[in-house]
Amino acid sequence: xxxxxxxxxxxxxxxxxxxxxxxxxxxxxxxxxxxxxxxxxxxxxxxxxxxxxxxxxxxxxxxxxxxxxxxxxxxxxxxxxxxxxxxxxxxxxxxxxxxxxxxxxxxxxxxxxxxxxxxxxxxxxxxxxxxxxxxxxxxxxxxxxxxxxxxxxxxxxxxxxxxxxxxxxxxxxxxxxxxxxxxxxxxxxxxxxxxxxxxxxxxxxxxxxxxxxxxxxxxxxxxxxxxxxxxxxxxxxxxxxxxxxxxxxxxxxxxxxxxxxxxxxxxxxxxxxxxxxxxxxxxxxxxxxxxxxxxxxxxxxxxxxxxxxxxxxxxxxxxxxxxxxxxxxxxxxxxxxxxxxxxxxxxxxxxxxxxxxxxxxxxxxxxxxxxxxxxxxxxxxxxxxxxxxxxxxxxxxxxxxxxxxxxx
Numbered sequence: 001x002x003x004x005x006x007x008x009x010x011x012x013x014x015x016x017x018x019x020x021x022x023x024x025x026x027x028x029x030x031x032x033x034x035x036x037x038x039x040x041x042x043x044x045x046x047x048x049x050x051x052x053x054x055x056x057x058x059x060x061x062x063x064x065x066x067x068x069x070x071x072x073x074x075x076x077x078x079x080x081x082x083x084x085x086x087x088x089x090x091x092x093x094x095x096x097x098x099x100x101x102x103x104x105x106x107x108x109x110x111x112x113x114x115x116x117x118x119x120x121x122x123x124x125x126x127x128x129x130x131x132x133x134x135x136x137x138x139x140x141x142x143x144x145x146x147x148x149x150x151x152x153x154x155x156x157x158x159x160x161x162x163x164x165x166x167x168x169x170x171x172x173x174x175x176x177x178x179x180x181x182x183x184x185x186x187x188x189x190x191x192x193x194x195x196x197x198x199x200x201x202x203x204x205x206x207x208x209x210x211x212x213x214x215x216x217x218x219x220x221x222x223x224x225x226x227x228x229x230x231x232x233x234x235x236x237x238x239x240x241x242x243x244x245x246x247x248x249x250x251x252x253x254x255x256x257x258x259x260x261x262x263x264x265x266x267x268x269x270x271x272x273x274x275x276x277x278x279x280x281x282x283x284x285x286x287x288x289x290x291x292x293x294x295x296x297x298x299x300x301x302x303x304x305x306x307x308x309x310x311x312x313x314x315x316x317x318x319x320x321x322x323x324x325x326x327x328x329x330x331x332x333x334x335x336x337x338x339x340x341x342x343x344x345x346x347x348x349x350x351x352x353x354x355x356x357x358x359x360x361x362x363x364x365x366x367x368x369x370x371x372x373x374x375x376x377x378x379x380x381x382x383x384x385x386x387x388x389x390x391x392x393x394x395x396x397x398x399x400x401x402x403x404x405x406x407x408x
Contacts, residue, residue, distance in 0.1 A: 031318055032304035032311045034325030036079055039273060041328040043072030044181070045335045045372075051176060052339035052368055055357045068280035070224075071293055073184050074235045075276060076332075078297040080188060081239025082305065084195070089206070089244060091399075092199050105196045107395040112192045114391025116329075118383050120185055123333045124150045127178045130337060137352055139344035140337075141176030149174045153182035156189045159230045166225040178337045183230065191236050207244060210237045218291030224282070234291060238298035246305055256303055259310045269311045272300045330379040331372055338371040 047069030050060045063069070088108055095101040128150055131140040140146065152161035162183045165173035174180070202209045217234040245251045259265045279285075280293040303310050312318050324331065342364050347354065356364075 029322075029326075030304065030307040031322045032307050032309065033079055033083065033301070034322040035311050035318055036075060036300060036304050037325030037328040038321040038323075040072035040075040040079070041324065041331050041335075043069045043075075043277065044332060047072070048177075048180075048336055048339065051336060052342060052364055053361065054343065055360075065282050067277050068282065068289075068293070069277060071277050071280050071297070074232070074280075074293050075297045075300070076184065076328075077188070077232075077235035078239040078242075078294065078301045080191075081236035081241075082243045082301050083239075084192070084243075085240035086243035086246065088196055089199055092196065101200055103398050103401070105200070107398040108196055109192070110398065111388075111391045111395050112189075114387045114394070115384075116185065116189070118387045119330055119333065119379055120182065121154070122379070122383060123330075123337065124153055124179065124182075127337050130341065131178075134341065134344055137344055137347040139176070139340040139347065140178060141174045141340075145172060145174045146176075146178060148172050149177075149179040149182070153179050153186065156186045158182040158186040159184070160186075163225070163227055163230045167227070176336075176340055178340060180336065181332050187231060187233075188236075191233060195240070207241060210241055213237055214241075214294070218294065219288060220291065221287035222290040223284075223287075229290060232290060232294070234294040235297050238294055239301055242298060242302055242305055251305070254302070255306055256310055259303075260308065266313065269300065269303050272296070272303065273311075276300060327376040327380045330376040330384065334375045334379070335368075335372055338368050338375065341371055342367045 047064060050057055053060065088104075091104045091108075092101060095104050127140070128143075128146060131143050131146050134140070135143075149158065149161070152158045158179065162173060162180070198209065199206050214234045214237050217228075217232060220228065222229040222232060256268070259268055276293065276296045279296050280289045286292065300311075309318060312321065343356075345367065346356070346360065346363065
């Protein structure tokens, strides 16, 4: 989403003035990236649908046994690396003193905190409240283990916490993973913490450092739920490298213009998306499937990086998916609680002795969709957007002494 070119010599010949608004404002949304966010969150919702359609375990299990629906998270990772890296590198490249670099890093962290923490903590509180107040039939699981999940999430250690649960099986994780998605936020926050420091330390050699880490991870077998699987960063780094190359010669030469010129070629991005969910299939064709997944995600993000409708065209489908993508963060956090709320609600409506089956599919689906859409929209309007603007305002105040001529 960054429009300016990345100069390999920027760290050595940087101007003294910081572009205080390069990350904060002034950049139109890349709707193709929003479409990929929608694909990622819809796949994640489908992967957790067994908590909604409890009677469809066999069909959902069969699907999950052949398609890596969890790969939507890696697509999120690659998108995050792409969106974040460009402006951060540009700003750090323009900082020539230690104080200037410190201001850029602090401003970056403040924006991230205001973007992520309010929504994340709000839905932790709501999830715990529902576990206490709306859990007559146990749809939300156990309060003790949910509270432990919440503590790990607040501490940004949910990734390590879930590794412990999957690895040694202690009774410390929620039986219903209403806070399960927080593991990826924990990993993402660690990436945001380290990324600016790595850029400062390595300077113009950051690209090579990132490439080395990517190669090391791609070639490393990481089975699902292994320790290193929970701490994978190759997709983040690939997204960051795409952002740094955007606008460069390679990016221009490899633009897939043929997609817009040939109707049949429009299937290519769809096949690439399908490959994302196939390459890491539980069939595990090769032991380095996690690394290949990161590469598949990067290929799709590369196509989307041009923002020219190469993914699904420029029609109504793109608009609809872009709406989902813009609310994907809230959808990602609320969908499992919405599934549980749906189950608890219909259990109360029908009575505790009811056995749910396929005849409830439409009712459960409509209820869950309404809950998710309403919660995501309210969160976007009254939590995400105001707090993101507040973070941007604080960021500008931090950067203003370094950029007196910048305007928001």
